[in-house]
Amino acid sequence: MKQAIVARTDIGMGQGKLAAQVAHAALSAYEDTDSGAWKEWKGSGQKKVVLKASGEQEIFELADRAEREGVPHAVIRDAGHTQLESGTVTALAVGPAADDRVDRVTGHLSLF
Numbered sequence: 001m002k003q004a005i006v007a008r009t010d011i012g013m014g015q016g017k018l019a020a021q022v023a024h025a026a027l028s029a030y031e032d033t034d035s036g037a038w039k040e041w042k043g044s045g046q047k048k049v050v051l052k053a054s055g056e057q058e059i060f061e062l063a064d065r066a067e068r069e070g071v072p073h074a075v076i077r078d079a080g081h082t083q084l085e086s087g088t089v090t091a092l093a094v095g096p097a098a099d100d101r102v103d104r105v106t107g108h109l110s111l112f
Contacts, residue, residue: 001040002047003029003095004106006062010055013090017083021076021090022050028074029093037072041096051109056089063092066105071097073105 005022007013013021026048030038041047053059059075066073073094080086095102 001037001044001096002049002099002102003041003093003097004049004051004102004109006051006053006059006092006094006106006109007112008055008059008090009052009112011084011088011090014083017090021078025074025076025091025093028076029072029095032074033072033096037096046096049106050112051106052112053092053109059089059092062094062105066092066094069101069104071095071101071105 003026005025007018007022053062063073063075071094073092075089076091078084078086078088078090084090094105
C-alpha cells in the first residue's frame with residue numbers, strides 16, 4: 001500500500017508552498033479512500049512518494065488514468081492567498097492503494 005503525490009514543477013512554488021500543497025493532496029485523497037484500504041495503509045506505515053509533473057495537463061491526464069483504474073485520487077487547486085492565483089492546479093494525490101495500482105498511474109514519473 002502506498003500513496004503517490006504528484007506536484008507541478010512549472011509554477012515556481014517555494015518549498016513551504018510545495019509542502020503545504022503535498023499535504024493537502026495527501027489528506028484529500030486519504031479522505032476519499034474506503035476505510036478498509038486506509039486502515040491497511042495507515043497500519044503499514046503510510047508509505048508515500050512525491051513525484052514531478054511538468055504541468056497542469058499532465059496532472060489531469062494522471063487523474064483521468066487514476067479514475068479509469070479505480071484508484072482514489074484528489075486534484076488540488078490553490079486558494080490564492082499567497083504565491084499563486086486562486087484556482088491554480090498544484091498537485092495530485094493517487095492512493096492510498098496497492099503499490100501496483102498506484103504504479104500503473106504514476107510509475108513512470110521521476111522523484112521530486
